[in-house]
Amino acid sequence: MLRIVNHWSGGAEAELQRICDRTHDSSSANAEATVQKIIQEVQRRGDAALLDYSQEFDGVTLTADKLRVSEAELASAYEKVPKEFVDAVQVAHANIQSFHEQRVPKSWVKFGDDDVVLGKRYTAVDVAGLYVPGGKASYPSTVLMNAVPATVAGVERRVMVTPPSRDGSLNPAVLVAAQVAGISEIYRVGGAQAIAALAYGTETIPPVNVITGPGNIYVTLAKKIVYGRVGIDSLAGPSEVLIIADESANPAHVAVDMLAQAEHDTRAAAILITTSEALAQAVVEEVVAQLEQHPRREITEKAIANYGLIIVARDLDDAVALSNQFAPEHLELEVDDPWALMEGIRHAGAIFLGSSTPEAVGDYLAGPNHTLPTSGAARYASALGVETFMKHSSIIQYSPKALEKMAGSIDTLATAEGLFSHAESVRLRQQRSPESEN
Numbered sequence: 501m502l503r504i505v506n507h508w509s510g511g512a513e514a515e516l517q518r519i520c521d522r523t524h525d526s527s528s529a530n531a532e533a534t535v536q537k538i539i540q541e542v543q544r545r546g547d548a549a550l551l552d553y554s555q556e557f558d559g560v561t562l563t564a565d566k567l568r569v570s571e572a573e574l575a576s577a578y579e580k581v582p583k584e585f586v587d588a589v590q591v592a593h594a595n596i597q598s599f600h601e602q603r604v605p606k607s608w609v610k611f612g613d614d615d616v617v618l619g620k621r622y623t624a625v626d627v628a629g630l631y632v633p634g635g636k637a638s639y640p641s642t643v644l645m646n647a648v649p650a651t652v653a654g655v656e657r658r659v660m661v662t663p664p665s666r667d668g669s670l671n672p673a674v675l676v677a678a679q680v681a682g683i684s685e686i687y688r689v690g691g692a693q694a695i696a697a698l699a700y701g702t703e704t705i706p707p708v709n710v711i712t713g714p715g716n717i718y719v720t721l722a723k724k725i726v727y728g729r730v731g732i733d734s735l736a737g738p739s740e741v742l743i744i745a746d747e748s749a750n751p752a753h754v755a756v757d758m759l760a761q762a763e764h765d766t767r768a769a770a771i772l773i774t775t776s777e778a779l780a781q782a783v784v785e786e787v788v789a790q791l792e793q794h795p796r797r798e799i800t801e802k803a804i805a806n807y808g809l810i811i812v813a814r815d816l817d818d819a820v821a822l823s824n825q826f827a828p829e830h831l832e833l834e835v836d837d838p839w840a841l842m843e844g845i846r847h848a849g850a851i852f853l854g855s856s857t858p859e860a861v862g863d864y865l866a867g868p869n870h871t872l873p874t875s876g877a878a879r880y881a882s883a884l885g886v887e888t889f890m891k892h893s894s895i896i897q898y899s900p901k902a903l904e905k906m907a908g909s910i911d912t913l914a915t916a917e918g919l920f921s922h923a924e925s926v927r928l929r930q931q932r933s934p935e936s937e938n
Contacts, residue, residue, distance in 0.1 A: 502787050504780050504810045507818055512811045516826045519769045519807050520876045523737040535692045535721045542696035547703045553693040559666045562688065567704050569670060569686040577675035585673060589640060589680050592865035596644050599867030600652045603886045615899035620892045624654035625731070627706060628889050629698035630683070631713030632674060634662040634690055640677035645869050645884065646713050647681035653889035658683050659708055661698060663690020690715075695722035699730050710889055714871060733884045737874040738767035740807075741859055742828035742848075744819045744841065747776040749834040750855065754779070755786030757832060757858050762803035763796045769807040771826070773819040780810045820844040827878040830859045847878045904930060 505512050541549040547564040554560050578586065609619030630646040633639055643660070650658050660683050664670055670688055678686055687705055689697060695715075701707030711723060712733035723732045741761040745754055758770035774780055787804060794800055813819040820841065823831060827847035835841050838853035845851060849872030850862050863870045871884035898906070907926045914922035 502784050502804055502808045502810060504784065504812060507811055507813045507822070512822060513825060515809055515811075516771070516822065519740075519771065519809065520826060522767055522769070522807060523875050531717050532721050532725075535718055535725060538692040538718075539696040539699075539722060539725060542693050542702065543700050546701075547705075550689050550693050550697055550702060550705075553691065554664070554689060557691055557693075558663055560664050560668050560688075562664075562668060564704055566668065567687050567689060569675065569688060571684075573670070574675055574679060574684065574686075577672035577679070580672035581676050586676060586680075588865075589644070589677050592641065593644055593648065593677075593680050595865050595867040596648045596869075597652060600649045600869075600886050603649075604652060605887060605890065605892070607892075609895055614902035614905060615897075616902045617895065617897035619895035621895055622890050622892045624656070624890050625709035626655070627657040627659060627708040628655045629708035629711040629730070630658060630660045631690075631694060631698075631711060631715055631719060632660060632662040633713075633715055633719075634664065634671060634674065638671040638673050640671075640673045641864050641870065642713065643674055643677040643683070644681055645871050647678065647683050649869065649884065649886045650712075650889045651682050653886045655889050657706070658685065659698065659706060660686045661689050661694040661705070662686065663694070664688040690719075692718040692722035695719060695726060699726035712871070712884055712888060731888075733871060733888050734873055734877065734881060736871070738769065738807075739764045739830075740769035740771070740828055740874060741830040741832065742771045742773065742823055742826055743832040743834055744816070744823060745772060745774045745776070745779060745832075745834040746816065746836055747779060748836045748855075749774070749776075749779055751779055751782035751786050752790075753855060753858070754834060755783050755790055758783070758787060758804070758808065759790055759794065759800055760858070760860060761830070762808065763794070763800040764803075766799055766802045767807065768803045769809075770804060771808070771828070772810045773813050773822055774810065775813055775815055775819065777812050780812050783810060816841060817844070823848070827873075827876045829872045829874045829878065830862070832857070832859060849873045849878045849883060900929075 505515060551562055554562050605622045607621045609617055611617055628650045632642050660678055662670060662674060697705040698708045698711050708730060710731040714736040720735050724735055739761055743754055743757060754772060761770045762768050772783060791797055791801055824846050829849040831848035832852045833841050834855055842851060852859055862868060869883040869885055873881035907930050910926050911923045
């Protein structure tokens with residue numbers, strides 16, 4: 501069950517590292533060989549390979565003409581979900597769109613001395629591939645978090661793939677969310693084969709420029725392998741939350757937030773770092789009590805047993821240091837003054853401040869993206885956003901006068917590197933420029 505470790509007794513750092521490293525195991529090597537084969541087969545056989553793998557892995561028999569979701573199926577999805585769901589999706593969509601519209605990078609130019617012009621020009625990719633996990637589960641929030649920033653970025657063609665149920669159907673909640681987000685090109689295919697199709701294209705599915713969206717180990721490894729052929733958002737691992745709490749925190753709230761993370765997956769991590777031994781004990785009792793009637797008890801209990809942890813720290817400074825070491829995907833600050841404590845936070849995918857801000861707020865509709873760096877990647881990576889679907893070109897213009905002024909330095913650097921024509925490209929222009937002739 502949930503363990504308590506005193507920081508001053510030693511072992512806390514090692515436990516945090518063990519949890520951070522939970523995705524690096526020997527099974528990944530075997531899975532990678534399988535994924536390599538799937539990608540090669542999709543490259544070689546296109547739609548035929550997709551259909552075979554859908555039968556093998558998802559137990560669904562499809563034909564190529566059924567890969568794309570029809571307009572009739574999209575329209576009928578609205579009839580299968582309650583109106584309050586559609587309303588909630590629209591609220592979430594509006595908030596997510598509003599937030600991401602603030603993040604669109606702007607092109608710029610600067611006019612300097614001697615008519616030198618420098619700048620950046622931002623443009624969207626042409627085609628984006630959005631992966632949404634499916635099958636038995638339903639993730640309409642993932643649809644919004646992938647589709648909205650792509651749309652805001654200005655991507656003209658947005659292609660969604662998601663695995664079907666055994667009868668070939670797709671979850672109507674997912675189809676409704678896609679339509680609210682403006683996505684109508686949807687294919688019923690999942691797993692590594694879907695990533696391969698997006699990267700290389702098949703007779704039915706177009707090749708894309710960027711692939712985003714979370715998935716299982718096979719999806720993650722496929723994204724890793726095709727990176728370079730296409731861009732990707734990240735290599736997402738199992739989800740995780742780290743909560744820093746002082747004596748002011750409500751143990752029932754802390755416990756339910758830990759369970760909210762653990763119910764995702766048996767490898768999800770739920771960590772509490774607190775300055776209060778009393779709170780630590782109370783949270784353990786709450787976790788046990790709340791698990792009693794939990795509808796996902798088997799998954800949640802296993803995650804808590806393997807990757808749940810409570811650390812009692814000397815003070816909040818120690819708690820912050822331990823959090824920065826772990827670099828959590830989600831960080832909750834359940835303390836009396838969360839804004840002051842946040843000043844010391846250097847590494848976190850998303851930060852939730854105060855007792856009224858459970859992680860679920862960010863998961864569904866606050867606005868910031870819920871696709872976040874995991875397994876310590878928050879030390880160098882950020883959330884999925886508009887920038888994921890854009891790239892920038894440098895803008896450079898030199899006048900004859902500016903080129904003449906810099907010619908000597910360019911010549912020196914090119915000569916030092918042994919690149920004759922680089923230097924000559926400047927010399928020839930100097931010979932022909934009006935300034936040189938005067």
